[in-house]
Amino acid sequence: MKQLFIVIATFLAFSAYAQTVTLPQPSPTQTVKQNFGLGSVELSYSRPSMKGRAAFKENSELAPIDKVWRTGANGATTLNFSDDVTINNVAVKAGKYGLLTIPVKKGFTIIITKDLTVNQPSLYNQANDVVRVTAPIIKLSDKVELFTIEFANITSETLDLQLKWGNTEVVLPISTNIKDRIKVDIDKSASGDKPAYNTIATYYFEIAKDNAKALEFVTKGIQAGKASFSSYLLKAKIEKELGDKASAKASANKAIELANTAKNDDYVRAAKEFISKL
Numbered sequence: 270m271k272q273l274f275i276v277i278a279t280f281l282a283f284s285a286y287a288q289t290v291t292l293p294q295p296s297p298t299q300t301v302k303q304n305f306g307l308g309s310v311e312l313s314y315s316r317p318s319m320k321g322r323a324a325f326k327e328n329s330e331l332a333p334i335d336k337v338w339r340t341g342a343n344g345a346t347t348l349n350f351s352d353d354v355t356i357n358n359v360a361v362k363a364g365k366y367g368l369l370t371i372p373v374k375k376g377f378t379i380i381i382t383k384d385l386t387v388n389q390p391s392l393y394n395q396a397n398d399v400v401r402v403t404a405p406i407i408k409l410s411d412k413v414e415l416f417t418i419e420f421a422n423i424t425s426e427t428l429d430l431q432l433k434w435g436n437t438e439v440v441l442p443i444s445t446n447i448k449d450r451i452k453v454d455i456d457k458s459a460s461g462d463k464p465a466y467n468t469i470a471t472y473y474f475e476i477a478k479d480n481a482k483a484l485e486f487v488t489k490g491i492q493a494g495k496a497s498f499s500s501y502l503l504k505a506k507i508e509k510e511l512g513d514k515a516s517a518k519a520s521a522n523k524a525i526e527l528a529n530t531a532k533n534d535d536y537v538r539a540a541k542e543f544i545s546k547l
Contacts, residue, residue: 296342296416303420305428306445308351312430314341314368316416324435325372332372332434337380337390340370340432341416345388348381348430355444356381359400366399370432370439376405377432377439407438425476448476459486466490467500474507483507498528498536505543514547521547 296317303310317331324331332338340346349365367385371378384397416434426448430441455472458465466486474483487504490496505520521540528536 294343298343301418301420303423303428305420305423305443306352306426306447307450308363308445310351310354310420310428310443311349312347312368312418312420313349314346314418315343317342318415319412319435325437332370334372334374336371337387337393338370338372339388340368340418343388345384345386346418347385352445355446356400356441357402361399369393376403378402379404379432379439379441402441404439404441407440409433409436409438412436451476464489466493466495467497467503470500470503470507474503474510480507480510484511496527498524498531498533498540501527502536502540502543505540509543509547518544518547 294315296315298313298315300311300313303312319331322331323329325334327334346368347365348368350361350363352363354361354363361381365385367380367382367387369380369382369387371380379402381399381401382393382397383399384392384394387393412435413433417432419431419433420428421431422429426446427442427444430443432439432441451472455469459469464486466489470483470485470487470490472483473479473486484504484507487500487507490500491504501520501524505517505524508514508517508520521544524540525537528534528540
């Protein structure tokens with residue numbers, strides 16, 4: 270009995286000094302936050318590796334076809350929209366949602382769900398679907414070993430959510446409406462005592478795609494004594510889009526002159542590059 274107590278005491282002594290060992294996740298978790306529109310989209314998912322296994326096949330070890338897939342590993346994959354968005358012509362309110370997929374032979378069903386806990390097929394309830402999208406498969410020439418979801422082709426009102434694994438890619442287009450919201454502020458600024466001429470011109474040029482209005486406001490800004498290398502380069506870009514290359518070159522040269530005075534090499538380089546492409 271005495272020997273037993275000695276053994277137990279020795280074990281407890283070693284246990285007291287044992288240190289916790291942390292190992293890396295086999296399928297590392299990634300959180301990606303992307304500015305979008307006037308807000309952001311945040312993605313959280315875990316990234317399994319192929320490791321010589323098959324995916325998107327009948328009865329495959331990874332993401333078999335015709336079964337709900339959590340679209341990652343470990344826990345549920347989620348998307349958090351800070352603003353309202355539109356997916357497949359369906360309005361999706363700001364908030365946090367689950368992202369699920371059902372691989373099929375010729376494409377994927379991509380699901381945005383209200384349920385944030387689905388990490389296996391048996392937990393899926395179609396009644397919680399917010400929107401379902403059928404996305405065709407894009408064949409990749411280079412194999413993607415580590416499952417990847419990324420934001421791409423980002424504009425002021427649109428982006429693509431790309432899912433890539435193995436030689437397979439599918440894309441979920443997402444859009445948001447910011448024109449109407451910004452227009453209220455634009456009109457308010459334009460009618461105020463101190464209009465933000467460059468900002469207004471940039472809105473019409475880059476978002477509303479109204480080059481005539483853009484030229485009107487950038488010119489007003491210059492005439493009001495708000496001339497800068499940035500305003501002249503913006504004016505050059507607008508004039509180019511309107512087909513007036515001579516005026517565009519003159520404005521770009523003025524931008525170079527002002528940028529040189531301000532010792533802003535970036536704008537000098539940008540204006541020279543712009544002229545080289547006229």
